Amino acid sequence: MAKRGMLGAGAAVALLVGCAAILWIVFGSGGKAEMKVLEEQGLLVVSHDGYEMAFDSGNGGIAYMKEKGMDRSLTLGNEALWLAVLGDDSSVQSVDSKSFSYDWSGRDGLLRLHYGGPLEVDVDVRFGDGKRIEMSAVLANGTGQTVKTFRFPYELKVEQDAVQDAILPMLPGAKLKQAFFQESNSFADQYPGVMFASYLAMRTDAGSLAMYDLDGGKTPLTELGYKHQINDAGKTSFVHNYRTWIEAEQKWESPTVVLEVGGDYKESILSYRELNGIDEYRSLDEKLGDEAKKYFGMPLYKTDISAIKDASWDRLTSDYINEMNYNGMIHLVGFQTGGHDENYPNFMPPDAAWGGDAAFRAFVDNARSKGNIVVPYTNMSWWGVNSPTLANLPSGTTMEDIVVKKENEALMQEDYGAHSGYVVNTGHPFFRERTAEEHRRLLEEGGFDGIFEDQWGIRNSPYVFNATLSDGTDPSTSYFQGVRDYFAAAEHRMYIEDGTDVLADDSVGFMGSTYLWDLLGYRKNTASYTDYYPLSGLLMRDKVMFYHHNLASETMTDDLDMLRWNLAMGYNLSADFYNGVSSPWVDAVGVFQQYVLADYVDRLVTDFEQVTESVTRTDFGTHTVTANWDKTGTYELNSEFALSPGGFDVRNKEGGVRAGNYSRYNGLVLDPGDHLLVEARAGDAVRIYQPIGSDTTLKVKKGEGWKHAVASVHRADGEKLADLRVTEEGEYVLFDYVALVKEQKVAYVELARSEEPSMATETFEKVKLEVNMALGQPVVGTSMTDKAFDPKLTVDGDPFTYWESTAKKFPQSLTVDLDEEKPVRKVVLRLPPQDAWERRVQDIEVFGSADGTTFTSLKTAAPYTYDPQSDNRIEIVLDDAAEVRHVRVTITSNSAWPAAQVSELEVY
Template identity: 30%
Template sequence: MPADLLGQAGSVTAGYTPNFLPGIKLAPSFFRGFQSNILTYPGRYAWADYLALDLGAGHLAMYSANPPPNPLYPVELGFVRTPSATFCSDRFFCITHSFATSVADGASWTSPVVRIRVGETLDKTLLGYRKDNGIDAYPSVADKLGSQAATYERAPLIKADLQKGLPPLPQWAQALRRLPSPVLVHPVRYQQGLFDQVDPDFLPPDPHVGSTADLRAMVDAAHSLGQLVMPYLNVSWWNVDSPTVKDLLAQGGAERFAALDAAGHPKLEDYKLFKGYIISPYTQVARDRIRALMDQWQADAPMDCYFFDQIGARPWIRDYNPAAPSPLSYYDGWLAVMAPYAPRCLMVEDGWDRLAKSFAGFHGGLLTVQRESAEADDLFGVGNWEPFPLAPMLLHDKVLMYQHDLAEQTMTTDHPTLTFNLAFGLMLSFSWDGTTDSLDSPWLDLVASYQHALGPYTAGQPLQSYKTVAPHVTETGYPNLSLLANWSRSDGYSTGGFGIAPNGFLARSSDGAVVAGTFSGTFDGFALSPGSHDLVVSRTSSTVTVHQPLGRETAISVRLPSSWQAGAPVNAVALAQDGSVLGPISGTVQNGRFVFTSAGSEPGLPAPTYRISVG
């Protein structure tokens, strides 16, 4: 609505679509081949009702203006070009925007306002979408997280799979000390049976893991270390053999809690070994069970935050359960059910725009689906697309964004993933795996070091700009930090005396307090030893701290603190992991800089940290 607009295929220089987080930029080749990306909002595959095009110096965007409390209007949207002799072929492609409807005989239907904006650049039309849909009025990350916001900003997610060699909960008080606080600990597979076997019955945990009391004691231990805890939950899919479902079916039919198809049959969905009911959020049985679950956690093992699987990922469905006000209202129901629990901190798998009103974090997106199944290549064609931060430009001050909470292939254990996350404003994640002794990996310290240093400048902050500044190099802008990403796999990029390694980045705060990145060749004009070096340099007026979480031994030159005066003494020491002083280090003052040798990082040992102070 309009169902189809025509565009000239040869005129497109870029297309922008809300397919997977953080978003997609389509190349001109997409519009000149035979491609289609018609997907349904809301859900994982389309997280906003928005499309945009660049046509040389011209621009066009189309979106619905439909703010809450209006009901959602599910819509199929995207671009399509078909073989010859069809409507969307030859010199043309179609811009598709078609609402789902459910109109009884003799009734009428009115669409929301659909805006077509011509001549305005992408950033302006995204802001228009944000304002016209009431997103700018959503609570900010700081509003949602309150006094804990600063801790969340600095806390990488630590997936803690209790079936991967982790100690039982009674032994976690000591194990948690190995994590570099602050972190957001994410227990998964703590429930009885196999994964998904007992959803929605998560408490008590599996006896082999510990008791509910042990779970509560673990949270207390985490809090004593400055850590946060967020368990995995799923309330929108219930295993047919779970205790809850067995009890309910003994009392009546599944239509009392399940979403129904047009024939009135409960909707079932398979996940690996198990079958489960898709839940209708309007049924009283479902609402009562969700309330009981949330109250049980709050009373027996209160957590800092709660993660909900599937609610932000499942493609929209029609729900013909009589309790629903309309077959189109499935996701309106989930918004209403979950909103009362927003003060307890909620996060969700994937995510879409309206969920950002109540939820504080989105987990998942493009990198996961591409690495799992090459789904982006299948949808858009190999070489026809690239990631683009549409969602961060729209929502970054409203939600924290993460890679998928469970996906091992997108944990931050390599530089391409690290740079992707930082360039697109995602929080960093790491997997605690006892079978591989992952806590001995230098990547744990690297993930924590970058999140601790950069999170205050990026997490919950508006992502204000994203642009290409050189071939294979982009710049992401925040209010008080800029970040250059070098996407080349083979070539470094130099700027202002900093050599950015292949697949590396350079982040600099506008106040000069933080410089961090993956460097090769030079750091601030001074030669480094061969190879790449991950460095975090933070400063105050009287101190400079240098940390190398990954890299071999190298000479480093850093500018002395701003309060230093020529001839004044300089104190340089090595620091232990807890910040205590190990002893002095040697170095020389040269032209307002301190030059010294940093040790290399070693597996299983704390990475080197140094403090240079004056006064």
């Protein structure tokens, strides 16, 4: 093999003989990289301020990488620098090339590797600064076959026991724990698609390494991940494989691959952002203009008209929009003919079943007039088999043109339950024309404020073998280039499922997370090893708003865990109107979005710290979020504040807002129970919200310079309900926050400056928290009509989920295990608190047991009436308190349905 050393200006050459080794040393000048040729070891060693990198002088394979200051190698070689898979599934790799040579330019810090043979490959390796190495490859395909994969750099290896953790770019960021590697696991998936950025990073005992691509305008399909080395025990490797389509006699240039050595994740993420020009993308302020603040304060309210019982445009207006206490994004779903997942791309006009076009437009106009925005669900990527568009294609356009054609020429069809459709060829002009036309109708005729597009931000972009492709592409790059081109051309506000980094310049919202896919079991190889990390927040939170999935009930903000997760990761909040607007969580997401998140929706994450094993702190520049992930123990934030189990603290560094779930607040221990508090200060007023929580005494600091403070309680619309008594203690005031005043729900307490002490005398007694001993405990039922109506739903704390027994087979029972014998004095049963659950009577008897085998009656059978006007709640008070471990309710009849039904079983 020929070996050439081209020396830069000012370089010196020395020949040293000693210890049976011959060294040829080439020094760079002016602090640039230097290269040494260790001929005995067969290595080309390049050194810079922050790293050392060695190549096999016989084939260019990476022998090792080392972070300066570390006593061991960071990577342990990759044998072959690259590997290509051909059309017949045979492979060609760098070590098998017919010839190999290298050139070194010390002046340019450039190592050029040339591989000869039918597949001719030139690799440039640039050593530009003290921590980054840039690599790129040019292929000339003389193999006579198509090159369908190019793995580069190929399986860069790391000692798996040395790995501390590693990042996968699945929204918002998945940090794989050490055990993932120690237990010899593997996982890889595609960018664009499951992976939202072409970025990998790892921390090890020998330093840290990030590997990422630079966007060149066309987005190659890239498999990213980590792979256990079956044939090289004790090692894992980076997976970085381009899925290509390089036909015979064609040339192909790879993107630039950056290897960044040293530093923490946030540093390499910032590099990825800057080198890819993401920092130059349009900001949310630029995209939203004068409406930015309005948008920032709006949670997402899923409104699936096809799923809501007895729905119509008029009913959505009267029972939903007009009953909302806080504005939001009305995310309209299932409104087209046939309902959700039918007839795409034909969304307009809406199905006449909901009341007609005039009623539809009145609904949208009314919602917007009240300060909401309305954004429809659409899916232009997947066209229904029965859609009018496919049934009436224009002359000269066929299904073979408009539907993605696979390599075997089959059309790409996908089914979702009973719904079937075709994946559309985004490179065809008719796709662009038809999508643009439907978007125009949605915006102009429908009056919508923006458009949500499903699938494009999460679908693994397919190969496209149609005759018409996106300009300047091949079958591997055409599909996603068509998506990029469409988003770049769109002038309206676009939202997308999940999201891809390069679409952030032309989108205002990404909706999705790997947290959902973990819950649903789609990421079994990584879910149990994943800690969530705000990679997307560090990368582009100033460019696009993040939400959880727009449709999935599993990640709506309807419990404390989801609220904490969203605030810590920088996600906007969401609720589902399926169960109406009466749930306290509908108000909670409105309060926290409008008065807490809105102030930092567009702030980049600047730091993410693991404070303790179970506590994290996210720094958003202007705000910090401390999250206690331990749901059994409190966390002492400082001497004045303590977070409840599973609690959190959001703090504006300038002092305008403080919010969280606390057990101690301003040095005062709060009454038992959860306390979701928001303290918002503006001018000469302080407002305290507690949308969810038990009644408690609060201690709040007066405004600066206040002599005295007076307090009043208000409804959400601002109407004053009463003046509130306060006690002043120096610069603080104490008062009781009571959820119901004069039988009306309290939205907030307002403190105001006063020159005189408060003269309020009226008192409102706190309601003592009752602890539901059945919450989260094991429960069994005698039957269930379907697994969707599991008995465990009766102890989940959500009154809108319920158990239903097998029909027409009374009696039926639920039995809950309280874990140990406890004094029981009453049982509360609930059904969903909705008008759709009409008044009904169930005959019920209560039993108790110490051992779960022998039960005795605690309350004889009697009829109990559920009424939606009283929240469909019944209370069964025992004649005498009983010491039992197991509580059973047996239902022998139901006047409204031929089965037993319970949404919540509560034991006190």
